[in-house]
Amino acid sequence: MSSFLHQRNLHNPFSKFPSSPRSSSSSKKPLSLSLVGPTALLALLSVVVVVGVFCPWLGNAVFSFSSAPPASKWSGYTLQQALSFVATNSSVIVCIVSQPYLPFLNNWLISIAMHRRHHMVLVIAEDYASLHRVNQLWPGHAVSSLPFLTPMPLISLALSFPKPAITKSLLKLARRPSHLLKILELGYSVMYNDVDMVWLADPFPYLEGNHDVYFTDDMNAIKPLNHSHDLPPPGKKGRPYICSCMIFLRPTNGAKLILKKWIEELQMQPWSKTMKSNDQPAFNWALMKNAKEADLYLLPQAAFPTGGLYFKNKTWVAETKGMHVIIHNNYIVGFEKKIKRFRDYGLWLVDDHAQESPLGRL
8 A cells, every 4th residue: 555645745733823913911911800701700710610620530541641841832723723724625634542552542543544534634632742752743633632621511520429449530531422522513414433443445335325423333143234224222231232332423413412311321320349340331321312303323343343343253254255344442441452453353553564554654
């Protein structure tokens, strides 16, 4: 595969957003409290709550932004700027990454570059190392996760769980629906992928119709090739088993509702020191409880199989050869184990195709 696939004219992502002229010191006037309305006071109160409630508990466990590097333009790079820079037809491809996952990011990017969609990728960086490394090698394609978290839902979550350890885990899980909701609110469609995925084909032609939310099944049971695209019925736990790791959403009221309900469901999960939840059950509850309020679409299993099916059922893989689009390396835990399985199946692309990545060989 020629390396030209990932090349792009490197223009300045800040060019569309000129800086405001600085006012002279003589033009500055003190702010009168009489001019501060209820909205401003509410915003100020929110800041106080965030500082007083969140900061002592977040630390490196959630965002790893506690020690800021020397100031650079990327620290102030906004989500709106980044979306405007990377979007094609008002659509973006998003992942959330911290420094340990950079090798998986690179592998995922190579597979996307092979299908000419890499220019649409926006990396949401959860630490400064990832933010600056990605933008150093691929300017404009990474933005910090911290500035654009939806504040009020997360404040509500924190106040509902006053124990620091529980609050850290909860806020970490709430980041995904919060990020996606903000992108929708800015008017963009978004495809979210975990970075332990590999594209074998372009998934966008499979986004048929104009549905609000597209998703994949996380069950290993084999479906007929012409299976229904409706939300599957609930399983033994009273809910479906939809994967929250590959989602496409349009900026519709239905999609926004699902994300808001996802955040609310996280708040209702059974959290304790001995019982820690994850965001996928909450996503499933949100889908099931609000299926009549949003237009939902289950993507075909043959194209978007779970890792438990693709890597463990050779007969099914042979029968569906040529139909696979995105492979998810789930149903296995651990960096080294995931890398080994990718290598065993010829899907660890960084070994032989690093030149295809917009990041090169990290």
